[in-house]
Amino acid sequence: MIGTVTDDLVAEWSEFSESALGGLGSADFRTQWKAIAGGGILRTAASDASVGPVTRALAAVEGIGVGGTPAGLCYALASQRFGIQFPLQSFGAPAWTALADGVERGDILLCHALTEEGGGSDPLSMTTRAVPSGDGGWRLNGRKAFVTAAPVADHALVFARTATERTPFALSAFLVDLSTSGVRRSDPFPKVALTGVPMGALDFDDVRLEPERLVGQEGAGLALLTTTTSWERALLLGYALGPMRRVLDRTVDWARSRRQFDRPMGGSHLVAGRIADMALAVHRSRTLVYAMAHRFDRSESARSLASDAALTKISVAQDYLEFSRQAAMLGGVRSFIADTGLTVDLADPMAASVYAGPNDLLRVSVARELGLPVQN
Amino acid sequence: MNSVDDLCDLIRAILADTSAPADVDIEPQTALLVSGLLDSLTIMRIATRIEETAGVAFPESEVVAANFRTPQTLWALVETLRAEKSAVTR
Ligand SMILES: Cc1cc2nc3c(=O)[nH]c(=O)nc-3n(C[C@H](O)[C@H](O)[C@H](O)COP(=O)(O)OP(=O)(O)OC[C@H]3O[C@@H](n4cnc5c(N)ncnc54)[C@H](O)[C@@H]3O)c2cc1C
Secondary structure, three states, rough: OHHHHHHHHHHHHHHHHHHHHHHOOOOOOOHHHHHHHHHOOOOOOOOOOOOHHHHHHHHHHHHHOOOOHHHHHHHHHHHHHHHHHHHHHHOHHHHHHHHHHHHHOOOOEEEOOOOOOOOOOOOHOOOOOOEEEEOOOEEEEEEEEEEEEOOOEEEEEEEEEEOOOOOOHEEEEEEEEEOOOEEOOOOOOOOOOOOOOOEEEEEEEEEEHHHHHHHHHOHHHHHHHHHHHHHHHHHHHHHHHHHHHHHHHHHHHHHHHHHEEOOOOOOOOHHHHHHHHHHHHHHHHHHHHHHHHHHOOOOOOOHHHHHHHHHHHHHHHHHHHHHHHHHHHHHHHHHHHOOOOOOOOHHHHHHOOOOOOHHHHHHHHHHHOOOOOOOO | OOOOOHHHHHHHHHHHHOOOOOOOOOOOOOOOOOOOOOOOOHHHHHHHHHHHOOOOOHHHHHHHHHHHHHHHHHHHHHHHOOOOOOOHHH
């Protein structure tokens, strides 16, 4: 939970990130990644009685954001840490064990390849396919698109169809080495949200996969997907906490120092009230995300947390967007000029309503969990 | 939960809660997968309810077709998980 220990961790990570990224402002993505990973953010800390490993990882992600790490890099680190590493660790896959050390050091970069051009919201419609190659291995064919970090990653967690029918057990997951012959990475897509991390497509043309590349059993894709999405929905938006706190601080400074109508702008009750609303959004989001971290630390299963994870994701995504709208309004014209120190990016928070399960699809799952006869 | 019939009751109750057709009967040998009865949320809910009522952890890695073919195959898994659990605690 949030307390002085987590606050201290956040402060330590904030300081670390400022010095680690100092002078690397124009360095490429992998260089910046390695610099932050060097502090151990991707390593599972030895458990200590007061703060569990998930809460520690969340405090680290928040801390680097508070320290000014670009939002895209915060997002990418959180996405790999919570959406791939923790789930694979809990799933216990041999293919993961072989990579874990390099990933934790920041030398091996992963991406999560689920979405296809034909159906993002509907994973069972995927056409990427793995067929047995006769020697216990597999042959992989198809195309994944809109995958964060795909243009720069070393390995991908790829979901593919291993049965033709549209059943929940038709999917399996593979950890694919992207240097294998037959794999092609696209150029980075000209993405306009979270520009700090590249996004792209992966093409698989008859890629040979050894048997041990399969994660879990054949048909366990659904179970793994339930695990990864539950982790993601619960914790990925933890990446936004740091950037939100920075924007809140600078908005307060701005409202105190800017004078209009013969008084500081923050002397207007309307302005002050909006800033209080911004603080409310940060408070609510922080409380929700840390509460989910605490529950993972108490070993509650990803499956049992799925519904609360969805609620957390919807709530933080909405709060982050509303928060950013307030900040953009109060910054005035300076919100839209790059070097004012008050620039607000509205695309990043809006994208949060789409990735890790579009908010409206999550609403339907939540409603169904409540007993309504609805289906996506 | 003491028998495959109890497990059939559990599955029936979960299906009654969802939009599945109410008139399917669930017997130990009912084919759960070919009939398209179970979607992903229903499967996850069955696994969770088994955990709650059978007192065993249902590992994610066991959420696979082989175990969900019929109530009987699912019951066999529950018995295996129970045996493993008592072997560990003994
Ligand atoms: C910044 C970013 C990073 C991403 N990173 C990754 C990644 O690393 N790996 C990966 O695999 N994918 C990634 N994605 C892709 C993401 O998972 C998909 O965008 C998402 O699943 C939605 O799919 P879609 O974009 O095809 O939307 P569509 O399926 O075309 O849906 C569009 C919109 O229509 C509405 N909608 C559609 N169907 C329904 C319905 N049944 N009920 C209610 N509303 C509905 C929703 O509002 C939805 O947002 C990323 C996306 C973004 C924006």
